[in-house]
Amino acid sequence: MSLDILHVDSWVFAWIILPLLIFLSRIADQSIGTLRLIFLSKGYKFYAPVLGFFEVIIWLVAVSQILKRMDNALYYVAYGAGFAAGNYIGIILEEKLSLGTVIVRLVPNIDSTDLINNLRENNFGLTLIDADGSRGAVKIIFLIIPRKQLKELVKIINTFNPNMFYTVEEVKSVKHGIIRRENSLINKKHFLPQIWRKSK
Structure with missing residues (x-):
């Protein structure tokens, strides 16, 4: 009886628990x-x-677990699946963290005086440039x-001009200028060095 129990436990460990642990470990390290x-x-760099x-x-x-049991194909499947899932989860986590700075270019197709005033009232630093578009001056x-803060900005844009053309690009670094900041929980608690670069 005890031998049967040990056999079942061994089978469960080899075919369920260990593949699951390999899968979760691969998700963790790939993320x-x-x-x-x-x-x-x-x-x-920190x-x-x-x-x-x-x-x-x-x-x-x-x-190390796979190398010990190279005859079990399920471990390879768990390893590969964890790798794929880890990539996806890592990207999702990065999107949730929303790290970095972006430059947004807006090209209004209608008068945007109200939009500009609203952005300034909400402490967005902006620069206006006169240009010639395909349909005249813009x-x-x-x-x-x-x-x-990009989602907040897009919400404001859609409120005043839902059909506005705009582009978004990542910025490697920023020095000086007026950039709207918000204190994060990390900065308030001083758990880690500040993620955002200082600007004057």
């Missing part, structure tokens, strides 16, 4: 790896080595904002 690469691309440390440790744990509005 961390994706975030690490994103941090590097955005110039956050976070990349820390994330890299945990990424490698988790990866070694997952790989004003191009430039704004540089933290990426996490």
Whole structure:
């Protein structure tokens, strides 16, 4: 009786628990790896080595389990599925964090005086440039904002001019100028160095 129980427990561990652990481990290390690469691309040098440390440790744990049992194809499936899911989850996490700064170019197709006044009232720093469009003279509005404020900006734009043409691009670094800031929980508690670069 006890041998049957041990056999069942061994089967459950080999075919359910361990593949699940490999899958979850691969999700964790690949999510961390994706975030690490994103941090590097955005110039956050402090976070990349820390994330890299945990990424490698988790990866070694997952790989070591596969190398011990190379005859079980389910482990390879769990490893590959975790890799794919980890990439997706890492990207979702980065979107939720909304790190970095973006430049937004607005090209109004109608008079945007009210929009401009509203943006200024909400402390958005903006620059106006006269330009010639395909249908005549236009004003191009430039704004540089933290990426996490982009949804708020788009909501304001849609309120005043839902059909406005605009583009959004990431900015590597910003120095000086008027940039609308909001204190994050991290900054208030001083748990980590400030993510946003200082501007004057």
